[in-house]
Amino acid sequence: MKKMRMLVWVVLLLFVSACSPSTDAAKESNTILKKNWREIEETTKNKTVRMYMWGGDTGINRYMDDWVAPRLKKEYNITLKRVPMDAPEFLKKLSNEKRAGKDDGNIDIIWINGENFKNAKDNGLLFGPFVAKMPNYKKYVDAKSLDIQYDFGTKTEGLEAPWGKVQFVYQYDEKKVPNPPQSFEELAQWVKENPGRFTYPDPTDFTGNAFVRQLFYESSGNVKNILDSGYDEDFAQKNSVKMWDYLNEIKPYLWREGKTYPNNLTELDRLYSKGEVYITMGYNEARAEKLMKQSVFPASTRSFVMKSGSLGNAHFLGIPFNSPNKEGAMTAINFMLSPEAQLTKLDSEFWGENMSLDPARLSAADQKKLKIIKRGKSVLPAETLKKYLQPEVDSEYVAWLKENWVNEVVQNK
Template identity: 50%
Template sequence: MKRQSVAAGLMMILLAAIVLSACSSSNEDNGEANKLDVLNAEWNQIAEEAEGQTVHLYMWGGSDSINTYIDEWVAPRVKEQANVKLKRVPMNDTKDIINQLLAEKQASKKDGSIDIMWINGENFKTAKENDLLFGSFVSKLPNANQYVDLDAPDIANDFGLETEGMEAPWGKAQFVFIYDEAKVADPPTSMEALKEWVKANPGAFTYPAPPDFNGSAFVRHVMMETTGGHEPYMADLTEAELQAMLEPTWNYLNEIEPYLWREGKTYPESLAKLDQMFANGEVWMSMGYDPSRASNLIEKGTFPETTRTFVLDSGTLSNTHYLGIPFNASEPAGAMVVINELLSPAAQIAKFDPKHWGEDMAIDPAKLSEEDANRLAEIDRGPATLSAEELASHRLPEIRSDYVSIIEESWNEHVAKP
């Protein structure tokens, strides 16, 4: 009898588990059915759905100033204005975020742990090609529609790949040239003028050897000015077609090489090395993707007080970094509300201020109200930092990432080796 009672008890437990499992599955199905279709909903519905949600933002965590901006400026504002709790999750590398999403997709995980991710470039390419993104959501964001130039080439294309509204622009980096106005009275603002200046001032100029990111960008600026602008490189090109287009670039770089620092027999291996040479007076120019770096280094006493920056008349490369929503985000409505807030004039202007971050805005300064434009103008970014308007009017989009590696390898073959 005891054995029969035990068996019967076990059977009852098993049946109960089956029933609970069925109920749980039914509840999950109902939950999925009741979840708002945010990509087809109105904004007021999305904002209402987001209330009370906790949104997890996965991002590179290596900057104290950026982390403080998110934790102490953005998170309290989102909580107060939208009743959304924002949690920042620091990561060592964006590739770790992509690898986590790939694993979750392989495991068919529907409710992921990532609601927003900070991505661009190769990571966006991988995410897009592997269907790791939630969908085209940017057109739903009121602040994106009102303040962002969504048709601008450096917004609509992420290193040559169309974003298709699957990631929202968050901030920008733009290439600038750095010079000492005590030594360079009239900085050259075209590659032709730079060539003449280099020849007239032998040993005063060089650039980091590719594949240094900034040295590679300098080569691409030469490429664009000597081969007809950036537009040809936005098209689909075979490697042979690309190589054929690059001949004027190698001719230019080889022509100036004997007049470079150390007669072009060697190149600084990094931007840090070039900055050190500039600070020591060995060369009269440096360069780089951070428009405010020169001012910051003046403030630190590294660069001379006469340091200034300039851009080329034809423009300089600008790359945008973005915020994406993963395919399995648990709180897509909350994610959209947070991203919308990050694109508000208040959030973008605060981010622009060196007291918080000091990075260029993703929104268009020309779209700001007079009040916000005045607030922006009042921010002191240092004596060597160009205005937001001047930078914005000289932006060029990055070319496709797969072309960059070909150009770098070709530089080694056509310039470094000869």
């Protein structure tokens, strides 16, 4: 009996030992989130914040190293260390640490969105909800916007802060298309009146899929319908009829009579630059500027979006569950959501990417600065982009549309 009692105690002790770090981490998180903002900032002094992020763009890296890091040091005495690593790799690292019960890691901020966020959220790899504590989030972010509430169909629920946005737009040559279409109905009419001058990439390509996804939104009546249902194949089948009908209606009038499609955006851009088609498209509202400067696109290139909506894609910053400096991470993220940081990021000298802030919430002085920033003649105004912005839905629809497009369009003779 004594041996049995001893065994029970040993098992209980092991159980408590295994669980206590997580319990301690949960207590620490609750304590942090109960602090007021001044207390959070005070805790960050003389601390290091390690930010793990994709490092493949020199402009982004320069923005972080030459602009963000020095200001965090000067204003908050935070040393920001940028660690180049792709999201799947650092999520694997965090997942391993979670399984091992390692509640004291070495990652403070991660740059994520889409499927990576969904995996991190589902596996409890994130600290929070923390965004509502940050003054700049509360003051400048439109928290009711669907692209902030959802990250590719997954509810964000305060576990990640929006850092920037890109938006799906169409580029056209205004010398050849003086009045670009404003709706898919007008696009169909234009395509019929200008046979061979429009096409879209095969939906196995990201851009081609985005074009078809936007039509799926129209076919479903409202993007909220898709968000509310999540990924639902029956819903997709019932609500995609109009989309397939539309694509088959314009098919004979496309480039090469719709018998073949560009494999990717690069091929579509080549057709546009050669003048074979008059409209191209892409998931970046400022993408045409560099191509115009390189004389790939004609200088008369401009952009438009459909008035029924334009797909938008936000990317976010999160804090790992085992960050050793959560207060420092929150302070750094709050700074990166400041108008000063966001307006600098918007300037093409560094990144040229759209803000995550609501332009209408900026001060008069900052709105003036926003208008002065020259993103280029082909880039639509921030107010226009926001007005027609629509969020991405569950990423499983990407594969569904890709597969069914072949059956419903390619094989439809």
